Amino acid sequence: MDGIVIAVIVVSVVGLVCGVVLALASHFMDVPVDERFSKARECLPGANCGACGFTGCDGYAKALADGETTSSNLCVPGGDVVAKNLSKALGLTFEDVEEKVAYVHCNGNCDRSKDRAHYDGIGDCRSANLIYGGPEGCIYGCLGFGDCAQACPEQAICMDDGIARIDVRKCIGCGICVRTCPKHIISLLNVTSKTVVQCSSKEKGALTRKACINGCIGCKKCELNCPEKAIKVVDNLATIDYSLCNGCGKCIELCPIGCLKPGHLEMSHGAQQAL
Amino acid sequence: MLKELAIILMTSVLVNNYVLSRFLGICPFLGVSKKLDQATGMGVAVIFVMLMATATTYPVYYFILVPNGLEYLQTIVFILVIAALVQFIEIVLKKYIPGLHKALGVYLPLITTNCAVLGVTINNITDGYGFVQSLVSSLGCGLGFLLAMVIFSGVRSKLDGPETPKAFRGLPSTLIAASIVSLAFIGFAGIIDNLFA
Known part of the structure; x- marks a missing residue:
């Protein structure tokens, strides 16, 4: 009986310590993700085809977030829908995509x-x-x-x-x-x-x-x-x-x-x- | 002392190679060995995690489990500790060393509780190694993993040519190649003791 109680306590304490450490770490060492990046990335289809001229959807989203490009119409596969969403999310002017x-x-x-x-x-x-x-x-x-x-x-x-x-x-x-x-x-x-x-x-x-x-x-x-x-x-x-x-x-x-x-x-x- | 450590290192790299002789960590071995750079990245990440995991689980075992007579809990506690550790490392790397996080970041979650990492920590305890010996053994196992990954990515780049019969393309030919590479490593058994005699 004692054995199992100690075992449960030890595992719980170890788990709790790990959890607390992780929680503290994620709180104090949090790296703020650029909001514009995640917004832009959500709009993109995620095909990573490279039609926009950047390295995949992450690359295009990053370029938009960092202001490297302001064209919202570079995603050809996504078409007008994606361009509309992008321009809305990031406050850019909507440009028609040439499908x-x-x-x-x-x-x-x-x-x-x-x-x-x-x-x-x-x-x-x-x-x-x-x-x-x-x-x-x-x-x-x-x-x-x-x-x-x-x-x-x-x-x-x-x-x-x-x-x-x-x-x-x-x-x-x-x-x-x-x-x-x-x-x-x-x-x-x-x-x-x-x-x-x-x-x-x-x-x-x-x-x-x-x-x-x-x-x-x-x-x-x-x-x-x-x-x-x-x-x-x-x-x-x-x-x-x-x-x-x-x-x-x-x-x-x-x-x-x-x-x-x-x-x-x-x-x-x-x-x-x-x- | 130094000789003993050298023997431990060489043994875990060649004779007891985790992938090719003990058949642990097969999942990343087959999954990430398609390209040389990915295989190297994964190998380096595994070395890193193995060292950190050993450094953490060793005190956990000897200062928490042994005094309470709970040696039988080592598997579950080790999984818990290693999983938390890898997450913690990822957070720390992301904050302080973004460059390293970019290089290893993709692979870290993959190794969260990789059986090779768990196997190293448990085997170090089973073999009765001290702290330094455990670390050297983990380094050796990690290097062995890297070696296996690099060799096998080379082998794999020659597989799946147009000459491969259709039924063998993909996983079947990969597994056959893995078994042959593994046979080659069995040839190392028994040479280490004489190497340092």
Whole structure:
């Protein structure tokens, strides 16, 4: 009987002493956490994707708290909701977020583009690209090993028929795939973009055609017929000035290859959130 | 005296390596050994906590538990004391040495009552070490943990290549590699006594 009483007392006293010491320590050695930091951090989604240009959500929150930046619209995945909350919490002016979505500028799928070599090495784009730009006939085209799909935090990219396809409904516009792709054929487009170019080849028309029958041959039909003068063929590749394009769709009709397509980006995650 | 301490140190680093021979602390060993810098950070944090824990639990055992005949309570009291100690260290580091807190901060809560830390303190008592011997033994165990982490993070960086069969990717190949590294450490058994003879 005595034994158990002493045991209980000893353990309780040890526990109590530990508790008191901890309580005192946390009281006297408390480091005040910057209120603005915790407020900002609460507003951010916590995806740590780095689209804002800082090292994760903590980095952005810290930059806001320390006054390094005052833009509340840097969180692309969070969209307008996060920007609104941030500006409210920190007393900043609300700026509209340009919702973005990643787009793969290539349509050279398996039966459209020809391989120029057989590649049997390590199965990722980065490795394949190191060997003379990879096995694809078109050295600008998607290699299809899916580095971007692996890097995507939202599983928004799938490999279909040898090229990466991005599910705009899942894409949060963080831009990790843009930085991952060794061919640099993925770019971030504003969700308001109406027309997209599905090719990245800067080769002359004949050579492009030889490698892939879905490639832009630089015929300038779109450039000559665009009523808004929004398309220019630069380096044998149609490029769209999105500040001018109104999405009339004339170029899409006229393109003999079919590498100009309607964007259909209004279904995207970011655009849905903005509504 | 010095020779004895050297033997204790080398024994706990190599022969009785906590991870690879006694199989304690496997959770951080598998969890944080993916990258070298993380493995090193975790190892240093474990050394630190092991030393502090031994320095605290030794007096607790000999001045509180033994006089009251409560040796059987050592496990529960040690857990209590170590958990509070780690929390306390974290608060102190945060206040006075923010740099160190930034480096070790992530790992400290992970080790709150890591079985390797508890194992070191209890084994020091079981082996009948004095205070200085206990500290040296804890340092050795911590260094052994760091050594195992660093070696294994090197091994792991070579695992999971494209050649690994799908069924073995991830944990299975990691566990097999861990067992082989552990076998290598069993080769140290018996060499220490002769090393200092």
